[in-house]
Structure formats: C-alpha cells, structure tokens
Amino acid sequence: xxxxxxxxxxxxxxxxxxxxxxxxxxxxxxxxxxxxxxxxxxxxxxxxxxxxxxxxxxxxxxxxxxxxxxxxxxxxxxxxxxxxxxxxxxxxxxxxxxxxxxxxxxxxxxxxxxxxxxxxxxxxxxxxxxxxxxxxxxxxxxxxxxxxxxxxxxxxxxxxxxxxxxxxxxxxxxxxxxxxxxxxxxxxxxxxxxxxxxxxxxxxxxxxxxxxxxxxxxxxxxxxxxxxxxxxxxxxxxxxxxxxxxxxxxxxxxxxxxxxxxxxxxxxxxxxxxxxxxxxxxxxxxxxxxxxxxxxxxxxxxxxx
Amino acid sequence: xxxxxxxxxxxxxxxxxxxxxxxxxxxxxxxxxxxxxxxxxxxxxxxxxxxxxxxxxxxxxxxxxxxxxxxxxxxxxxxxxxxxxxxxxxxxxxxxxxxxxxxxxxxxxxxxxxxxxxxxxxxxxxxxxxxxxxxxxxxxxxxxxxxxxxxxxxxxxxxxxxxxxxxxxxxxxxxxxxxxxxxxxxxxxxxxxxxxxxxxxxxxxxxxxxxxxxxxxxxxxxxxxxxxxxxxxxxxxxxxxxxxx
Numbered sequence: 366x367x368x369x370x371x372x373x374x375x376x377x378x379x380x381x382x383x384x385x386x387x388x389x390x391x392x393x394x395x396x397x398x399x400x401x402x403x404x405x406x407x408x409x410x411x412x413x414x415x416x417x418x419x420x421x422x423x424x425x426x427x428x429x430x431x432x433x434x435x436x437x438x439x440x441x442x443x444x445x446x447x448x449x450x451x452x453x454x455x456x457x458x459x460x461x462x463x464x465x466x467x468x469x470x471x472x473x474x475x476x477x478x479x480x481x482x483x484x485x486x487x488x489x490x491x492x493x494x495x496x497x498x499x500x501x502x503x504x505x506x507x508x509x510x511x512x513x514x515x516x517x518x519x520x521x522x523x524x525x526x527x528x529x530x531x532x533x534x535x536x537x538x539x540x541x542x543x544x545x546x547x548x549x550x551x552x553x554x555x556x557x558x559x560x561x562x563x564x565x566x567x568x569x570x571x572x573x574x575x576x577x578x579x580x581x582x583x584x585x586x587x588x589x590x591x592x593x594x595x596x597x598x599x600x601x602x603x604x605x606x607x608x609x610x611x612x613x614x615x616x617x618x619x620x621x622x623x624x625x626x627x628x629x630x631x632x633x634x635x636x637x638x639x640x641x642x643x644x645x646x647x648x649x650x651x652x653x654x655x656x657x658x659x660x661x662x663x664x665x666x667x668x669x670x
Numbered sequence: 671x672x673x674x675x676x677x678x679x680x681x682x683x684x685x686x687x688x689x690x691x692x693x694x695x696x697x698x699x700x701x702x703x704x705x706x707x708x709x710x711x712x713x714x715x716x717x718x719x720x721x722x723x724x725x726x727x728x729x730x731x732x733x734x735x736x737x738x739x740x741x742x743x744x745x746x747x748x749x750x751x752x753x754x755x756x757x758x759x760x761x762x763x764x765x766x767x768x769x770x771x772x773x774x775x776x777x778x779x780x781x782x783x784x785x786x787x788x789x790x791x792x793x794x795x796x797x798x799x800x801x802x803x804x805x806x807x808x809x810x811x812x813x814x815x816x817x818x819x820x821x822x823x824x825x826x827x828x829x830x831x832x833x834x835x836x837x838x839x840x841x842x843x844x845x846x847x848x849x850x851x852x853x854x855x856x857x858x859x860x861x862x863x864x865x866x867x868x869x870x871x872x873x874x875x876x877x878x879x880x881x882x883x884x885x886x887x888x889x890x891x892x893x894x895x896x897x898x899x900x901x902x903x904x905x906x907x908x909x910x911x912x913x914x915x
Contacts, residue, residue: 402759402762402763404759526781527781528783529775529778529781529782529783529784530775530780530781532764533772533775535762536758536759536762536764536769536772537753537757537758537772539722539727539751539753539757540751540753540772540824541775542725542726542727543725543726543727543746543749543751543753544746544751544775544776544828545743545746545776546775546776587763590763591763591764591765591808591810592763592764592765593762593763593764595763596763
C-alpha cells in the first residue's frame, strides 16, 4: 500500500519529468542504434563531454538559461569537438581513439573551468548549470519537454526519411559512394542527429553518462532481433523505459542524480538482454551447446556399439 | 588498337599516394569492351586501390579515368561494384534479400524505397547465384562463399555494363567458385566488361581473357596468352614465386 500511495502521488511535475525522460530516451535509443552499428559508441561520449563548455559559453554570452539557447551552445560545442576529432585523424598520424580522448578531456576540462568561474561570479541566475554534469531530471520544466519533443521529433523524422540512405551508409559505405550517394554529407547528417540526441539529454542525464543512453538501449535491442527496423524500435522503447523508471526513482528519492539512476536502469535491461534473449542470449547459447553435445554423444555411442 | 575503337575503361597517368607514399604510380590501362580482365600482383601492389580509384572512391594525386569516354560520375548507372567481402560487418541486422536490394538504391535515388519491382529483380539475381533458398536468412548466418554470392547478386541487380570486383574468389568454396565463373562467362557472352582483382595465379588462364600485372607500376596488360608470361610475372613478383609449367 505504501508503494501505491507513491504512485498516486505522480503529480504534475513528476509527469512532466517522466514525459521528458521518455522522449529523450526514445530519441537517444533510436539514434544510438546507428552509433553502435557503426562502432562509434565512444563518439557519443566525446560529443557529450565536448558539449559542456558550450553550455557555459552560451550562458555567459546571453545570461539566459532558456533551454533552446543552452542546447544550441551545447550542440555547437559538441559539433566542434567532433569536427576536431575527425580533422586530427585526417591531418595527423594520431589514431582515432587517441584523438577522441584528447578532445574529450580538453573540452570537458575547459567546461569545468568555465562552470567554476560562473559559480564564483555569484550570478543569482547561475543556479542549475551544474546539473549538466550528472543530470537532474527534477529540473525539467514544460518548456524543456517542448524543446526535447520538437528537436527530437525532427531528428527522428529525418532518420525515417533517409532510412534507406543511412542504412546503406552504415552497412557498406564504399558501395554507397560507388552508386553516387554523398557519403561525407550523410556522415555529417548522421553525426548531427547524434549531436541533437545527446544535447537534448544533457539536462536530465548529464554530460558524464549521456553516452550510455545512446549505447545501452541499442546493445540490448540487438540481442532480441536481427532486423534493423525492429532494433531501432526496441532501442527506442528500452531508452524510454530506462528514462522513465530512472527519473521516477531519482525524483522520489531525494538528491539522487538522475543520470546515474537512468543508466543503472538501462544497465539492468542490457544485463537481462545479454543473459536471456533468444538466440543471442548466454543462457540460450548454453542450452543449445549442451543439447548439441548430448546429441553428439548419443550419436557416437551408437556408432561405437 | 585503332584510336576510334571505344574503350570500356581508360586509365591514364594515374598516381595515387597515401600521405607521401605512392601506392599507384603512373598507371595506364585500356580495357576494351567485352573482356574479362584480371588484375594480379603481390600484396600491397595497389590492386584494390586501382579499383577504388576507377570508382572515384580514392582521390588520385594525378591522372584520369574514363568509362566509355566519360568520367565516372556521368557513368555510374552502368558500373557495378563488388567490394571485398571483408569490408563490411556481416553481423549487421539485416537479411539476404535486403542486401541484394541495395543494388537498386542507386537507380531508386533519394528517399524512394524498394518495392515490388526491386523485390522481383533481387529474387531473380539470387536464383542466378543459387541463393534463392536463403532470402530471409540473417546475413551473419551465411558462410563466406554464400556472403560472396549475396554480394554478386547485389551487383547483378545493378544491371551494369562494366563490373569491378574486388577479390570475389577470396576464400570461397567450390560451389561459389563455379557460380562466379559461370556468371563471368555469361557477362562476357552479353558483351559486358569485367575487371576482377584476383590472387590465384593458377586460374588466370582458365577464367580470364585479359590480365594486368600490377606492382605499384603497371608491369604489363593485354590478352592473357601474350601478357601472362614468366618474364612479366617475375618482374611483378620480384622472383618471389615458383613457376609451374
């Protein structure tokens, strides 16, 4: 009964927060599928860390905490970080993973310095900027949900419109280029969609753990299906599920940051999927293995008789 | 060769370099229509790079490529490409039919999805390579040879005039090898031009009528019986080869 009373207390604020979390879980889950299939899971991490100084600079320049402005700042910084990584790889002999690490830590460090400076100034308006580190879903307001819904919706629509082109890009980039699709432009498009998904989640989940929202739902979804369409759909569902459950837990218990809670929920989904999914799951594999061994044994026994 | 005779592929003075290191140096190659040409040479000779340069996938430092007298961009509808099997992730969540239909994406253009016609073409192509029983099979569950045949079927639905294939015989079973050879002969019978990166010197004479010997530079190219000589091979492989015959 105690638990039920908590549920009936799903008041308006919590509902807004849950809707926001569901939306961003859907967007990041669906788009994260492409990052995982392209083996770019860590790119998401770099983008989310690189976005942090963008938020601070956007605030310093405008003095405003309007979500759209902060998201724009984050997106630009995330984009610059990505471009920098790609340029380092192209122009120097530094490898992809090192370039990623360099950009990620430099941008993130710069972001932390800026945030500390902003806090020192004692600007009364600054409160809440630090939620971008670990996420605080409780700070999500109606206008934030609107921003997430609008931008996330646009990103998902673009993904659906260019479904065939993006699928081909991820599966066989060389072939895509040979039949005339501009793979560089498609690459930029896909990365931009990822940037959108990431910056939308920064407020609720935080820069440190946002990449988990891209990767975890997709990894879990891959376990259950061999079809891209279903994988994107399942990843979106898992993302929404983890988002809602995580925010509700973190909002009801006081002072638990939302990012880690959501990520833990997503991890549970991943764990269950890796263990129990048919065909790809570990348990299933074990059973099949033993069944094979048994039938092999009876067959050889019969032969030896 | 008379200058008026059309050339399916004409490569002139092609040089490709990665960083400062040349991987292809001043390549000239004329491929007349309707021949099966194999490109052979040691590892690192630039065979794959040459194919990619013809397809415009790598930017040459110098030189020029023409397909039937026009640049590749104007001719991509008549060029089919079979990349190396190992160049893609076969654990990608999709099935055989879907991969084959990708061969129609170029003709479909932006945004339009494959429909009934594409489905039919894909089925016909799969029948040709003996894979019609595998249409709904997840691609990770295919053997290497079956993967290769799926890639060939994808090239078939492109319905091209000029085909470029990167190591289609690499690591395939006997059934697949026969299927590829049959397909190549059918291509030749229909007047199509096929360029194949090849590694098995023993089958060059049986499968192909033209050969190009490549080791960063072009050592020789022409009809197999004139070009595929011990001297040329020695020059290509630098004495690291034991000769039969």
